[in-house]
Amino acid sequence: MRFRxxxxxxxxxxxxxxxxxxxxxxxxxxxxxxSPEGRSVDRRWVQRVARxxxxxxxVAGGIRSVADAEAVLNAGAEKISVNSPALADPGLIDxxxxxxxxxxxxxxxxxxxxxQGYRAFQFxxxxxxxxxxxxxxxxxxxxxxxxxxxxxxxxxxxxxxVRRGYDIEQLHAVRRxxxxxxxxxxxxxxxxxxxxxxxxxxxxxxLAASVFHSGAITIPELKRELRSAGxxxxx
Amino acid sequence: MExxxxxxxxxxxxxxQYAFERLGAKTRVSADxxxxxxxxxxxxxxxxxxxxxxxxxxxxxxxxxLPSLTQPVLGxxxxxxxxxxxxxxxxTECLGVLPxxxxxxxxxxxxxxxxxxxxxxxxxxADPLLAGLEPDAYFYFVHGYAVPAGELTVATVDYGGTLSxxxxxxxxxxxxxxxxxxxxxxxxxxGNFLTL
Numbered sequence: 001m002r003f004r005x006x007x008x009x010x011x012x013x014x015x016x017x018x019x020x021x022x023x024x025x026x027x028x029x030x031x032x033x034x035s036p037e038g039r040s041v042d043r044r045w046v047q048r049v050a051r052x053x054x055x056x057x058x059v060a061g062g063i064r065s066v067a068d069a070e071a072v073l074n075a076g077a078e079k080i081s082v083n084s085p086a087l088a089d090p091g092l093i094d095x096x097x098x099x100x101x102x103x104x105x106x107x108x109x110x111x112x113x114x115x116q117g118y119r120a121f122q123f124x125x126x127x128x129x130x131x132x133x134x135x136x137x138x139x140x141x142x143x144x145x146x147x148x149x150x151x152x153x154x155x156x157x158x159x160x161x162v163r164r165g166y167d168i169e170q171l172h173a174v175r176r177x178x179x180x181x182x183x184x185x186x187x188x189x190x191x192x193x194x195x196x197x198x199x200x201x202x203x204x205x206x207l208a209a210s211v212f213h214s215g216a217i218t219i220p221e222l223k224r225e226l227r228s229a230g231x232x233x234x235x
Numbered sequence: 236m237e238x239x240x241x242x243x244x245x246x247x248x249x250x251x252q253y254a255f256e257r258l259g260a261k262t263r264v265s266a267d268x269x270x271x272x273x274x275x276x277x278x279x280x281x282x283x284x285x286x287x288x289x290x291x292x293x294x295x296x297x298x299x300x301l302p303s304l305t306q307p308v309l310g311x312x313x314x315x316x317x318x319x320x321x322x323x324x325x326x327t328e329c330l331g332v333l334p335x336x337x338x339x340x341x342x343x344x345x346x347x348x349x350x351x352x353x354x355x356x357x358x359x360x361a362d363p364l365l366a367g368l369e370p371d372a373y374f375y376f377v378h379g380y381a382v383p384a385g386e387l388t389v390a391t392v393d394y395g396g397t398l399s400x401x402x403x404x405x406x407x408x409x410x411x412x413x414x415x416x417x418x419x420x421x422x423x424x425x426g427n428f429l430t431l
Contacts, residue, residue, distance in 0.1 A: 020418075025352070025353055025375075047249065050249055050250055050253055051253045051256070051257075053416075054254065054257065054415070054416065054417070054418050054419075054421065054422060055375070055416055055417075055418055056375055056377070056413070056416045073247050073282070074247070074248070074249060075249055076247070076249035076250040076253060077247075077250075078247065078250070078377070078413075078416060098284070099283070099287075100282060100283055101282060101283045101284055101313075101379075102349060102379060103282075103349045103351065103377045103378060103379060104247075104282060104377075150349050150351070150379070151349075151351060178347070179342040179347055179348065180342075180347050180348065180349065181347045181349070181351045181352075182347070202345065204347060204351070204352070205352070234353040234373040
């Protein structure tokens with residue numbers, strides 16, 4: 001779920017309950033403007049969401065310190081996801097995994113193919129401030145794991161929002177260097193895209209937002225489709 | 236008040252409290268030895284590292300108290316692992332309530348570590364904690380260490396080997412997964428715990 005501020009908390013609660021009831025396996029809440037604006041997020045909604053959800057959820061955006069992470073985890077989130085702040089200060093990953101364990105430290109990576117290969121981008125929540133981080137994605141995935149990342153969410157920017165399918169080639173390349181769970185993000189438009197990312201890229205999970213928000217794909221029908229394609233899912 | 240959740244200093248006690256709240260049960264979070272000793276039921280949660288968690292339990296005098304408890308005790312995830320003798324995570328001496336050792340999971344192609352996701356259980360024997368569970372219920376696991384199946388194992392999960400998903404000896408139960416985040420099946424299990 002991508003959202004901008006607490007004015008939409010009502011929508012967040014409604015969506016969270018809807019996805020819980022439809023059988024989503026995990027929810028990720030992104031405050032995509034938190035990092036570019038250099039602010040921490042009003043976290044009261046985390047507690048409200050934690051009260052109604054009986055499935056795991058992850059909070060991403062604006063987590064720049066152990067204290068930021070602690071506030072979110074204490075409010076009831078299972079995991080925290082760091083992206084731009086980890087690129088600025090990779091030691092943050094070590095500090096978070098030492099304090100809370102690798103299993104709740106997710107490193108999100110916004111990646112795009114450039115003339116120099118797959119590169120990680122920062123501050124992608126604000127098109128004005130989005131910039132190439134200077135890091136090669138495959139190197140960054142290796143380093144993040146060594147520092148204690150327990151999960152990698154790879155958001156392929158080239159396919160994000162286009163709904164033509166996940167970037168199988170890129171995800172497959174990352175899979176080869178990724179020993180922790182790999183979550184595919186960016187590009188889901190049809191049910192067949194999900195089956196493909198599991199079968200062809202070896203992703204452990206697939207994340208999608210707009211196709212679910214718009215109702216273009218519902219979770220129960222997607223899961224039935226995946227199961228009939230021989231992919232084990234929780235129904 | 237139906238259970239005390241031990242405040243072992245780790246984060247994420249809230250999700251457990253909310254899960255009991257959804258069942259209409261009142262719980263208290265406490266690190267106070269007297270309050271824990273007097274509780275009708277005790278939950279030992281755990282998110283974080285074994286060494287940190289044990290250090291906190293020692294500091295608060297709880298490492299000595301816990302093995303002596305006679306009411307139902309439920310260890311969750313790291314909390315279950317702490318019930319065993321020792322953990323490979325930081326070569327940590329644990330509570331020793333249950334015999335055995337917690338081992339590191341090893342990653343393999345198609346089997347990343349930490350193990351994260353929803354799995355079904357394979358019951359080894361009947362237990363009131365699992366009473367009335369749908370046989371195809373899924374539970375949410377997230378862990379990098381585990382206890383191989385043994386004689387105290389009540390249910391197993393398969394992840395690069397047969398691992399203990401639920402263990403029990405006497406009044407001590409442990410679950411490797413997170414019932415507080417395991418939808419209807421998890422709620423049923425926590426509800427069962429409240430009847431023990």
